[in-house]
Amino acid sequence: MIASPPPLSLYVHVPWCVRKCPYCDFNSHQAKGEPPFADYVDALLRDLDQDLPMVWGRPVQSVFFGGGTPSLMPPEQIDRFLQGASARLQLVPGCEITLETNPGTAEHGRFEGYLAAGVNRLSFGIQSFDDGCLRRLGRIHDSREAEAAVKLATDAGFDNFNLDLMYALPGQDLDMAVHDLERAFALGPSHVSHYQLTLEPNTLFAARPPACLPDDDLAWDMQEHCQALLAERGFEQYEVSAYARAGRQCRHNLNYWAYGDYLGIGAGAHGKVTFGHDGSILRRWKQRHPARYLASAGTPANIGGDDRVAPAQRAFEFMLNALRLVEGFGLDTFELRTGLPRTTIQPRLEAASARGWLEIAGDRVRPTPLGRRFTNDVVSLFLAPPA
Structure with a gap:
């Protein structure tokens, strides 16, 4: 939650x-x-x-x-x-x-x-x-x-x-x-x-x-x-x-990189909104073509799609953003933004650390210089749903 x-x-x-x-x-x-x-x-x-x-x-x-x-x-x-x-x-x-x-x-x-x-x-x-x-x-x-x-x-x-x-x-x-x-x-x-x-x-x-x-x-x-x-x-x-x-x-x-929320308005804009009452996360995007957008803005036809981010997707989404940051992230922030306990990613953090990609100091996780060079490889460790 x-x-x-x-x-x-x-x-x-x-x-x-x-x-x-x-x-x-x-x-x-x-x-x-x-x-x-x-x-x-x-x-x-x-x-x-x-x-x-x-x-x-x-x-x-x-x-x-x-x-x-x-x-x-x-x-x-x-x-x-x-x-x-x-x-x-x-x-x-x-x-x-x-x-x-x-x-x-x-x-x-x-x-x-x-x-x-x-x-x-x-x-x-x-x-x-x-x-x-x-x-x-x-x-x-x-x-x-x-x-x-x-x-x-x-x-x-x-x-x-x-x-x-x-x-x-x-x-x-x-x-x-x-x-x-x-x-x-x-x-x-x-x-x-x-x-x-x-x-x-x-x-x-x-x-x-x-x-x-x-x-x-x-x-x-x-x-x-x-x-x-x-x-x-x-x-x-x-x-x-x-x-x-x-x-x-x-x-x-x-x-963005800290997995915050944002409304996206305008032709083709994407947004992400977290709902505190039930812990759900919604991604929404709008009609891409300017003429269609102008004709439909403010109506249901303007919404290109709504996608609920399942808990199994959230670790990957979070890492896709947060591991771009030189200072990395706090495990408390991971829990607050995803609603997942840190234990769901602990084995993968340890695997990335063993490869020299991440530095874990207390509650802080930072990519190493090697990890920043191979960001895509580090993030891919979190693609599969948590065990």
């Missing part, structure tokens, strides 16, 4: 982008003309109203606008949504509100508008500062536009922002990967997401892999060198691909 539900966040999906990137497997759709943002905000609020009974009275610690390209949405529509959301939900004081931003959509005045609306954290999809790499990735911006967008944001008053960077890009060598980080540091981010390009199923890159991809050895060299450089510049790694200055970890993503 779960005594009380975990912290709650709100995820808002904006499905449109200027152009679909060949590596992207998110629910994003190339915009044909100006998307109907005013109608979409109306639909988002109807969607939220439908989910509200599941979370009555629970405070919301973070809001995250993801996509797609949320920065296509005019500030006045972000403001209208946040006003509607705050009238329906209790946003905690200092609630972290993040907007994903494509540098190719930055305009004078937009960032001032987002800040006035209540957005207090930005996440820039830079990916690289090398124009050749950006072209090969299908990005709509170049390095000059990337730097200009960040400067517009800082001039507007944003001091809490993330830069997304990828490595092991087509045609990239070690010096180029390091140079990307140096260019990022010069812009003064509080957070850096640094992750390897992967060829995800159902993407253009998976169907037609790009030429000149770095091999595994070179990709590993890039990771090691860049991790050392990030640490040297004061960015502490707290998750597999997330690095932050002190106190600037992404609270929204931390809630």
Whole structure:
């Protein structure tokens, strides 16, 4: 039994982008003309109203606008949504509100508008500062536009922002990967997401892999060198691909990784809600296509599916998230979030520890450096139902 539900966040999906990137497997759709943002905000609020009974009275610690390209949405529509959301939900004081931003959509005045609306954290999809790499990735911006967008944001008053960077890009060598980080540091981010390009199923890159991809050895060299450089510049790694200055970890993503709850609204959005009265956990997702979403938001037809997470699935789900964290998790948190006694996973924890993948100290479980390198193997130990 779960005594009380975990912290709650709100995820808002904006499905449109200027152009679909060949590596992207998110629910994003190339915009044909100006998307109907005013109608979409109306639909988002109807969607939220439908989910509200599941979370009555629970405070919301973070809001995250993801996509797609949320920065296509005019500030006045972000403001209208946040006003509607705050009238329906209790946003905690200092609630972290993040907007994903494509540098190719930055305009004078937009960032001032987002800040006035209540957005207090930005996440820039830079990916690289090398124009050749950006072209090969299908990005709509170049390095000059990337730097200009960040400067517009800082001039507007944003001091809490993330830069997304990828490595092991087509045609990239070690010096180029390091140079990307140096260019990022010069812009003064509080957070850096640094992750390897992967060829995800159902993407253009998976169907037609790009030429000149770095091999595994070179990709590993890039990771090691860049991790050392990030640490040297004061960015502490707290998750597999997330690095932050002190106190600037992404609270929204931390809630995901700690198996917290989140409402997911918007086309294709996924949510997870724990019910304290019976200890059940529900995963819910919404209609993926924007037109169908707009037509059905707030009605039963908008719900793409509801799935109750059986107790036998929870250990794996928890580990899939928590073992991404450098600091790991407490066994008391495992019990609180899953409703399972720690004894259900003890044999597997010991097996992972014997292989050098986990360090167990009292109630604390942390992945070792070897375990972080082989996260998928560690998590797979928890796939089968508990004995």
